[in-house]
Amino acid sequence: MKLIFKNLIKRPGRTAALLLLSVFLAFSVFGGTMTVLSLRRGLESLEARLGADVIAVPDKAKNKLEDILLQGVPGYFYMDKENVEKIAQTEGVEAVSPQYFLASVSAGCCSVPVQIIGFEPSTDFSVQPWIKQSYGKELQNDEVVAGANINAEVGEHLRFYDQSVKVAAKLDKTGTELDNAVYTNADTLKDLLGAAVDKGLVVLAKNDPDKLVSSVLIKVKDGYSAEDVASDISVNIRHVSAVNTKNMVSGIARSLSGISDMTGLMIIAVWMLSLIVMAIAFSMIINERKREFAVLRVIGATRGRLAATVLGEAFFIGLIGGAIGVLAGALAVFPFSGLIEAKLGLPYLTPSFGASMGAAGAAVLSSVIAGPLTSALSAVRVSRMDTGLILREGN
């Protein structure tokens, strides 16, 4: 036992090289698994979160729908408010709730621009169910519901265009850019718009929230297909396009499962590659140490003992390397989750603590198994070797 550690410590170069391999192994297993889990979770939450069966937007924004769904990046497009009524009267529509996207603004609270979105608290079914923490009162004028990334507690004030608003509630995290949004009622929205125009942002002036909306979230009645309702709206209402959100999300889910398959394959490939390299490394190292093992035989170590020494060294390398790999993986995955999210352009929600621990355990296990697995052959060879022969070779 002590010999194992001595061997590892007194050969830092060798040990470090093997450690690096198993670190790499655990890192890729952990990082890959976490990314896939995060994407899965992000998509699940998004699907649950949308609440709307169909989304309607102006014709010219149709191509941006996927962005809105996935990233929550609202475009600045508007359609006549009358369309809301037309949509509501379409057959099969149970409820509608319009939203109005105001420009995003930089604010003192936040590192990224804040998106201001107007909604109708009375008809809304997609924002309020996700309020995590609030006063439990109706949204008043000059109050906002803040996304999870907005750096302000309930009761605190934010300033937009020199106008102060109070955070009345906060939302759960979505893993999309909607986390950087604040939601206001129509009156507050008008106040903010007025303040913006006062500051010289004249372009905004013509987008009157009394006459325009950006999107309409639609709930479909039981017994009607969202698909049919969406195409009904698209065909019958001029300049309006509607999309069945389930379809879109499941399409994304399909391509996502493609991504996880790819990641899975990559993990396996990395694993195999590391296994092969490690097996070669062990076999070379053992070859170089044949004489030391022969000496152990001379002083009375059994064949089993030699094999155990080889396996033991490999086990500890796997264990330590695995732990370091997971740690490195955690340092890469958690602090940079925002970056990964932005790069992937997909909803990305860090898995729960339990799932993360599971991934970490699997990664450590994979490298702990890899150690003895790759050295097994060497261990067998060492235990089978002919001591007399080796002692002669040394001269």
Next chain:
Amino acid sequence: MILKAEGMSRRFFRKNGGANFFYAVQKTDFTLEAGKLCVIMGRSGSGKSTFLNMLAGLLEPSEGRVMLDNTDIYAMDDKSLSRMRNKNIGVIPQGQTALSSLTVLENVKLPYLLYNKPSEKIDKYAAELIETVGISTLGNSYPNELSGGENRRLAIARALLMQPGILLADEPTGDLDDENTKKVLELLKNAAQNGTAVLLVTHENDAANFADSLYKMDGGVLSQIK
């Protein structure tokens, strides 16, 4: 303790000669007795190491048996044979044989620690042994800091640690100067006088003066001289 070879031989296949083989050690009877220093002399390649390794239980004879106090050591399983070698047979192999990741003292103590918990007694005894072989100042050095002669003496101390009944030394004086050679030979002679059965295999003539019995190995044939 008595170590006996009965009709023991060893053949090897010729490396480049296809199917035919040759005898590195011809069929031999041989007895190693307690309290005696036995010397086998012979040229390089005459089969000395092959002979010694067979006696040590490290190389299975092609024919014949090796008996330690009436037990056939090659009939034992690996565990008992290893255990028995650890306890009863001290081997000084040819060449450098220290474990490079252990200090001199740790190397010397290793045979004990393979099967026993560390103890103060063994620490003391190991310290005494390296004193006896004259490397007491090097106890905490690592083998790669040692000269050839010092390494050889480390191997002797390690072989003596378990106070074995049998001591087998394969050219322990190879590439040592005269003074060191003499020291090593005296150490082996001492061990024999303390009751150990000692076999010394060498191609040096000086050793003959210390021998209680003297053999010559030539082309795998062993013949007694004294």
